[in-house]
Amino acid sequence: MSLPLVERVSARRFFLYRRTLRRIGQPAARDSEEDLIRLLLCPRSAFAARTRRIPVVVRDSGGRALATAVWMVAEGLPDTLQIAFLDLAPEGGQQALSILLDASRQHAASLGLPQIVIGLNGHVNNGFGFATKDAGQPCFGVPSNPAYYADWLRPHVDHIQKMTSYAYDVGAFSFGRHARVLPGLFRRYRFRAADFSDIRREIACYTALNNACFEGHPFYFTRTPAEDYELFHSFRLFLKPEHFIVAMDGDRPVGFLLWYPDFDALVPPGGRLGLGALWRYRIRHQPIRRCKIAEIGVVPSHQHRGVALGMMAECFARIRDRFAICETGWILDENEQSLSLNTRWLDAPAHTYEAYVIGSRVR
Structure with a gap:
């Protein structure tokens, strides 16, 4: 043997x-x-x-x-x-x-x-x-x-x-009774797309918001702008300014939402994201019917003020009539605030995931 x-x-x-x-x-x-x-x-x-x-x-x-x-x-x-x-x-x-x-x-x-x-x-x-x-x-x-x-x-x-994680039927999705507060949120805050003419500044904004929004979350630790620039660099040609939504309170960024199409739909079985996928996306405009909300975060000083709801509304205004399904990234089961943001509109989760710890647990 x-x-x-x-x-x-x-x-x-x-x-x-x-x-x-x-x-x-x-x-x-x-x-x-x-x-x-x-x-x-x-x-x-x-x-x-x-x-x-x-x-x-x-x-x-x-x-x-x-x-x-x-x-x-x-x-x-x-x-x-x-x-x-x-x-x-x-x-x-x-x-x-x-x-x-x-x-x-x-x-x-x-x-x-x-x-x-x-x-x-x-x-x-x-x-x-x-x-x-x-x-x-x-x-x-x-x-x-x-x-x-x-x-x-x-x-x-x-x-x-x-x-x-959760999945939304984009065509059937409705904010329901929460829709009545949206006009006030859009008067109070500005929800802007990224400005990729200064990509390093926007990546630094993304990093700062991540570190502020997720400080103290299990398994999270501080990132640097250089690390995030490298992370996005490999698929930078697929990203568009609308994929990074920033909530602004005056001149201050107070929240962000990162979403993108399911780029794997451009890749053949067993393949990788590369020039062929880029050609299908940018030149052929191959339809993609699914998108993903990868991250959403609000700085502690502005939580429970409707900022997350406003960013979701801005996101759905951009994806409606373009995608059939919108999935979320994973959410820790003990993260009641993020779970409630999804379960208020949905009945059941889409997928479940697990990570595993041997020894003492991260606090």
């Missing part, structure tokens, strides 16, 4: 093994993560300046890859070993996962780290969690994994972080 082995590998070998696993386990899945992983592993990136990264692979004695992941320790989460970008083989992957987790515990202990988080990809803005059900092609920027990952992971962990 082959004995699986865990080894640290170069980025080049990591990608070779990872592509093999995805061809076997998820042959039809679009890969929206490879360009991001390349950025995060690049030693010259702003992310690398604040994060230790080690690509690892679990192979059997015949050299067959059974699991790949990246061990990360971020400066902003210094007590935590992250097991990021995990991929598992459908056959042999469950045993490989056990061996990888044992090696991860040993590595964390050698660094004096009391906690391991599985599914945190360097930072929550890079990706977080695993889908718990097989529910078709996920929207761009949403975890892509077979549901058995969650089944295999749960027995090994001390805490499960549950998350939920």
Whole structure:
């Protein structure tokens, strides 16, 4: 019987093994993560300046890859070993996962780290969690994994972080009784699109709002404008000013909403976002029927004042008659404020996700 082995590998070998696993386990899945992983592993990136990264692979004695992941320790989460970008083989992957987790515990202990988080990809803005059900092609920027990952992971962990996303039928959506307050909100606040003529200034605004809105949220830690500029750079040609909505109280940004079309609809099965997708989007104007609200946040001083409602109204004014479905990003199940913003108009969640903690939990 082959004995699986865990080894640290170069980025080049990591990608070779990872592509093999995805061809076997998820042959039809679009890969929206490879360009991001390349950025995060690049030693010259702003992310690398604040994060230790080690690509690892679990192979059997015949050299067959059974699991790949990246061990990360971020400066902003210094007590935590992250097991990021995990991929598992459908056959042999469950045993490989056990061996990888044992090696991860040993590595964390050698660094004096009391906690391991599985599914945190360097930072929550890079990706977080695993889908718990097989529910078709996920929207761009949403975890892509077979549901058995969650089944295999749960027995090994001390805490499960549950998350939920929602989906709106855009054509049928109505703000209902809340619609009567919208005129007052639009008089009180201005909801503007981004000004990409000064992209670095707008990215700095995005970063500052993220840090102000999500300070103290589980697993979140402070970002830098350089990191966010790198994050958006890989799909900058797909973004339009309307995708970044900023709520203004006078001259002060007090909230933001980031949304975008499901760019994975432009990508063939097994493919990646690239020049072909850009041609379909910018030149052919290929229809995309689904979009995603990736983030929405309001600074603490302006919460419970209708700012989030106003940004949602501005967003739906832009997507109505253009998209059939609008999905949200994941929302932590204990985030009652964000959940209530969605459940006031919807009866049931669209998808559920989980991330996993071994050891002490982040507070």
